Amino acid sequence: MSTPDDLFGPDNLPYGLFTTADDPGHRRVGVRYGARVLDAGAAAAAHGSPHAELLRQPSLNPLMAAGRHVWQAVRGALRSWLTDEAHREATERHLIPLDEVTLHLPFEVADYVDFYASEHHATNVGRIFRPDGDALTPNWKHLPIGYHGRAGTVVVSGTPVVRPQGQRKPPSEPLPLFGPSQRLDIEAEVGFVVGTPSAQGTAVGLPDFRDHVFGVTLLNDWSARDLQAWEYVPLGPFLGKSFATSVSPWITPLEALDAARVAPPSRDFPLLPYLDDSADGIAPGGLDLRITVRLNGHTIAEPPFSAMYWTAAQQLAHMTVNGASLRTGDLYGSGTVSGPEHSQRGCLLELTWGGREPLVLPDGKRAFLEDGDEVSLSAWAPGPGDTRIGLGDVTGRVAPPR
């Protein structure tokens, strides 16, 4: 078991947004360091940093919009303030214990896109939802399939998730029924947060990924499978997803994951040039992130992000190849992370095979989520040397419909 000091050391330094009880209206940019939060704006002012104004904004968006050179400069400065002997004392007074702060949604979400990039997940879901057809659609290995979700219902970890109501149509019924979802599920995903915008009518190529993506967060794409199954043909998921998407309060800078970069799985088909990450000069786009999914405290899955067929860089290139612009705050989810093993499946739909094989937990069986259930995602990646880089947890408890 890693401690906060192990997971949130000087090589991590994720960003968040916090308030304190004595100044609840004043949102401040924070940087997690072990079990404490650095008031980044106050520290920057104390150290006479040229970036103090940027770090004193009530949102991460201005820093995210400032571009990669500024991200690198600010990260270097933060590390120096926290670890250099000459700076540590002046920094210390701006470190606040985690349990004394309230964490908020760290950035304003512009557009939210959700992908479907795990071959294991897509194969399993295809078999469950479309047992008479091919598990993967013909396009699946040629492009990273994605769709837009609802940006306005992205919430920070800890926000209760009200069980959605809606239409469902069991095969036995002649007409759809209305009521609370009976098949509420989670999807363990990794979210990528765009910093630098791009112009409408231009594409962002694979090599430009790191100029545009600011950082990484864990993401739970709550899903009402019964609503989704009835609505999703022909235009895709809508109400089965739009009620809530939870993200971690911490955005880990992409640079903190440099030691975790791995090659993606080998491709079954040659890729079109804009997606071809085997070309010279394209760095490996996979990430060795190890995710743990807990339900009421019990580990139910350990999905490996390194098994994803499509990388975040390919997703960004695809998302913009038609000229769609990026805005600061755009968020895109990887899609459910599932590995080849049963214990590596990132949602209950797969873990229980459509509900037919319930999980047996110490506090009872679960096919899908019950009111009061709490789901938590955590993850870490290899850092420099023997270190680990933790992503912030994302947790949510199911509340009954109002």
Added chain:
Amino acid sequence: MSTPDDLFGPDNLPYGLFTTADDPGHRRVGVRYGARVLDAGAAAAAHGSPHAELLRQPSLNPLMAAGRHVWQAVRGALRSWLTDEAHREATERHLIPLDEVTLHLPFEVADYVDFYASEHHATNVGRIFRPDGDALTPNWKHLPIGYHGRAGTVVVSGTPVVRPQGQRKPPSEPLPLFGPSQRLDIEAEVGFVVGTPSAQGTAVGLPDFRDHVFGVTLLNDWSARDLQAWEYVPLGPFLGKSFATSVSPWITPLEALDAARVAPPSRDFPLLPYLDDSADGIAPGGLDLRITVRLNGHTIAEPPFSAMYWTAAQQLAHMTVNGASLRTGDLYGSGTVSGPEHSQRGCLLELTWGGREPLVLPDGKRAFLEDGDEVSLSAWAPGPGDTRIGLGDVTGRVAPPR
């Protein structure tokens, strides 16, 4: 042919956002009156209005967020300033000729949702895209099918639309091809703009429609049919739509369309209570809006909005029934408006039956759009007495890929 004075008289008063050449950085709320624009903030200040501050913001969003009572009060005041003998002279100096202003995207788009609510359109598209299956999916008459689109690429009328590039796979090819879309299309739609937000976890019922929806705009949902056909199974349209969506610079208040309210078509199936607009106390949700679609100046279709199977109130109720919240600036499109006649089809896909029956125009044949083509949507609705209420035109010209 109606004149601007007929279409934008004192019963219309749509809102927009403008700048003038002598103060290009200063965005101001404008109200269209005939062929002129009222500087609403300046007029409000001149008349000592309590709403002057709200109307002097550089965006419509604050007024939209202020709620229905404020919308009604401001509308009443505007009408009085423009038409009452006692006020007209003081108002006159704040009216600027339309050709002296630049019009901007009138509000900041929060989430963008696109529906699929015309039975005629959905039937035609189903026959074209899925010739071997049922034209309508089994869910179509039980819920208004919709999906989220890209809010960040909604642009104001007049913005050039760069032809998107992407993957397409003609049936004759073993692998997908990459390049500029060969089947660029339009969709003539009506957009609804949300003013008053709602809380996550709660639903907005049919009777509350007018408390939340601020107004109406014309919308062109540009569509790359070849990209869409290859990508849309199983998660819906993505790059085939996300490159651009054009809206009119004018938002017509819902109240201006009161005289245009009509009963929707009769329903083939009983609706679940949250969608049942035949219940007592629910006002008719259809709107008698008559749309004209022009391609390079030639009328190619006249779709009747009154033929839509699902109403905007039903769409709002459906969109929130799962507890999804509304934000000020949420925009939702009706879906392509098509009537039962050939001349009433709201997109080229239908008008040319998948490109097989090109339109013959004075300047050549068109299956889909060519670079340089200009598409314009206009619409009017019956107003009080013999008057007409015009929606602002939405126009866009196709630019070649960069």
